[in-house]
Amino acid sequence: MNLRAALLSVISLAWASNLPAANNIFSNLDPEHEASWRIPTVHESAIQGRRILHLENIGTLSTIFPSTHRTENRPSDVGGTPIGLMDYFADCEPSTGNPTILAITIATSFKNVAAGSNITLSLRWHAPYHRPYSAAAVPRFSLVGRLEDISAEEVKGQNVAACFVKYHPDAAAWLPGNRIHESKWVRLVVEEIYWIGGFGDRAYIGWIPVEEWQSVTKEEIEKCRLPGEKRGWASWKSWLGFEQDNQGPLEL
Template sequence: MQLITILSGALLASTTSARSFLPSPQHIFSNPSSSDFKIPTVHESAVQARRVLHLENIATLSTVFPSDSSSQNDEPLSTLENRPTGLGGSPIGLMDYYSDCEPDTGNPTILAISIATSFKNVASGSNITLSLRWHPRDGAFHSAANLPRFSLIGHLEDISASEAHKSELATCFVKSHPDAVAWLPGNRIHESHWVRLVVDEIYWIGGFGDRAYIGWIPVEEWKSVTQEEINSISLPGEKKSWGWKEWL
């Protein structure tokens, strides 16, 4: 009986000791009033977000399906894709290509394929959100929950052929997506055109809340970030490293 008591006491002590290394639960996903870490400011978080936008090139476009009554206007296409009924108002998120071709504004450039669900939904009146997250390149293990991710809430704006030609959008876009050369505007496969996602709102999760900012970034902060600021920082796991350094 005495041995059991000793073992139970040792187990309790080891459990208590292990728990002391864990962050306080309320600090994991929210900004605490005090922290042992220096939490980035809103502007510093905007710079991080703009660097993620610059280095990544694939994101998720989220839209909602139109009501069944409005879909009736597109009956031949709905029949062709065999879309189930009752999807009106349901959200759908789909992967798509983007490029950071307008660094002065931070508005992502997208090659819109007219037949794609995301763009058909927008044409029917849907709002649209572009969501992306940072993928480390150093080959080390990183907690995905402690890495930056964010959503850009905005609206699509058509880019004219003359503006696209003047700003060399095709060259910029194909640099990030060589395969997209097959469906540039004027191709024989799909009808396509250039659009920009005009950023209206930004929701940011920089990582765990005791060491990163979590919340809204004003669009003025997003637009004010300079290329010099973007080039001056490194994201977690961007360069070769070992271990869980972003936790320390």
């Protein structure tokens, strides 16, 4: 073994020895809670998903390019190819769990939908406080559905613009009627939910029925606490916000 190889070997061993224990990287739980965790139910997973929808505001819209591109200079071979692009959303219809979206009609996602594409909105939880962990341990999911225009009466009655701008102050520049781009209010009518709550040995992975998604109450969303939402980490049951005292939701 030459000197360079020997030095690299020593550096690698030293680096590896300083890594957190595998249990800390690939586990959602602190070691002392390993014996108490359980896999959440479908409904508990739906509650987590609805809280993520309430707290997050940016996701990925996935659509499919149409087979013909008469009005755009696109490569001829992208027809039928999916594309995922970042977009804004807001939880402005909490009684239904349907995300509100400000559709910029010139944007690719909305042109694809207008050409007949289906659409999904993919989200993942970004914990504000966390210890070293694997991103694969954190909940993420996709909402499969269709876009539906929100009527002018609904926009006014539900104060949609104010709700959306609360989530996205910069979006005030391109609200419907602006002089930059044509835009309109739409809702993603959720028809299917695919959920990955984390690692499969301690999280639910699979489909959440839309009826379960819609049945989540405001009170359940407010009581739920997501992993890393508060300083410190606790047991999986605590993450769901169901371990409470008389003072209200558990502070992690």
